[in-house]
Amino acid sequence: MADPKQLLVSRLRESxxxxxxxxxxxxxxxxxxxxxxxxxxxxxxxxxxxxxVRGSLTVRSSVSFFENSHPTAIGNSPLAQDAVADWAGxxxxxxxxxxxxxxxxxxxxxxxxxxxxxxxxNLIEVGIATDTVTSYQLRTSNxxxxxxxxxxxxxxxxxxxxxxxxxxxxxxxxxxx
Amino acid sequence: MAKKIIVIxxxxxxxxxxxxxxxxxxxxxxxxxxxxxxLRVVEQNADAALVICDVNMPAMGGLEMVAKVKANGKREExxxxxxxxxxxxxxVKQAKSAGAKAWIVKPFRRDLLVATVRKLAGAA
Numbered sequence: 001m002a003d004p005k006q007l008l009v010s011r012l013r014e015s016x017x018x019x020x021x022x023x024x025x026x027x028x029x030x031x032x033x034x035x036x037x038x039x040x041x042x043x044x045x046x047x048x049x050x051x052x053v054r055g056s057l058t059v060r061s062s063v064s065f066f067e068n069s070h071p072t073a074i075g076n077s078p079l080a081q082d083a084v085a086d087w088a089g090x091x092x093x094x095x096x097x098x099x100x101x102x103x104x105x106x107x108x109x110x111x112x113x114x115x116x117x118x119x120x121x122n123l124i125e126v127g128i129a130t131d132t133v134t135s136y137q138l139r140t141s142n143x144x145x146x147x148x149x150x151x152x153x154x155x156x157x158x159x160x161x162x163x164x165x166x167x168x169x170x171x172x173x174x175x176x177x
Numbered sequence: 178m179a180k181k182i183i184v185i186x187x188x189x190x191x192x193x194x195x196x197x198x199x200x201x202x203x204x205x206x207x208x209x210x211x212x213x214x215x216l217r218v219v220e221q222n223a224d225a226a227l228v229i230c231d232v233n234m235p236a237m238g239g240l241e242m243v244a245k246v247k248a249n250g251k252r253e254e255x256x257x258x259x260x261x262x263x264x265x266x267x268x269v270k271q272a273k274s275a276g277a278k279a280w281i282v283k284p285f286r287r288d289l290l291v292a293t294v295r296k297l298a299g300a301a
Binding site for chain 2: 098100168
């Protein structure tokens, strides 16, 4: 059996780089986080819960990251605030979904909640250290994006060391039913 | 007259992405933001050629909506494509039993989405 926490960390990091790549965003993981540049920021928080684990995923970056990465953004046309907020929530939702689908193969399953998106200046994350599974940043050419996974595993949870459980449908490729 | 596609998702970004992709392929789009609205829109658009539907939505989820659309042999001819972050084979099986014809995990590839719509609904 695998160390559950290590598995969560490695699969989330993998999910993050895949998610950015799928959105055509070149990004590298930064393990020693730096303070996000001052200014307008967005944090999107998405909780999840199952009998094996409960927690939340937070994605945080500058407003300009979400404006620039919005899938239908055209040139310099400004996006409405609610459109940017919706994208931040969907960005986080798709990242958590990718992570969830990976973890199915290791025997972990959970239900995903509804994203909450917050605007602010100089946002600071404050959490319970023991609940922090991992926290890192991804650096694109112009932005830093913070990813934090909080989680509490139920006592005695065991996960497969290798993908042995259900294989999830892969992203992007339509499956005929 | 362009064929009509109904797009049901609680994310305005996803609705816009899908609408742009399919509009540029020549289809006419009607949107809904949750399963309750989606059910109403499907009922109001008897001429719809296809539905694209999320799974996790407020008010009524996508799988429940598909089951209601297809209940008692109704709208048997209407293809429904699930577009969702979920990839659990158990949910896919549930969707197939309810009458859905395809499952796509987000983020979608625009060319493959259009190809799927063309295959199930015909050209615009």
